[in-house]
Amino acid sequence: AQSVTQPDIHITVSEGASLELRCNYSYGATPYLFWYVQSPGQGLQLLLKYFSGDTLVQGIKGFEAEFKRSQSSFNLRKPSVHWSDAAEYFCAVGAGNQAGTALIFGKGTTLSVSS
């Protein structure tokens, strides 16, 4: 069965510093991978997704992620964090063999930004 692991429960980064949030997945075939951000009490906003092709994916708000099949990873990065990036970040994998199927989410990583 598919699964997603986000090893870091909580990360604190200084404003302006770089960020990397880790995500590992378990899936037999080529996965459909997503990163979402959730502000307190809010719904989910899609940051970026990987379906196929270029393994380095650019998203909104200056985020990018790299799909590494050999490591079963899809880590999220941002070169310079802003205070407004403080939120909960979820990595997710498509549950089926088609894009657009239900998603399996990791437990999330809480990002705090210090000044």
Next chain:
Amino acid sequence: GAVVSQHPSWVICKSGTSVKIECRSLDFQATTMFWYRQFPKQSLMLMATSNEGSKATYEQGVEKDKFLINHASLTLSTLTVTSAHPEDSSFYICSARENNEQFFGPGTRLTVL
């Protein structure tokens, strides 16, 4: 991009009552919608897959008689929490599928007293 709305955004009810949550795709038709539940400081867990014109498919451990799902049109799916109890208090989020993407609603905060 595609927009999904949920109503209400928050609801407080007494134990034993039923609550209906609506999920609407505003600018597209969605044959398939999904319902997720999120407990405080936890991840989203898929509850069920809602298909227009047919019965919903529930995930293991989700009581279909307690969480009634109706997907009567291509733009509306409803989740009714029947005989709600405090342990049903949670954040309920729906998503709608268009082509190969899912678009999430803003969520509904349910508090059962």
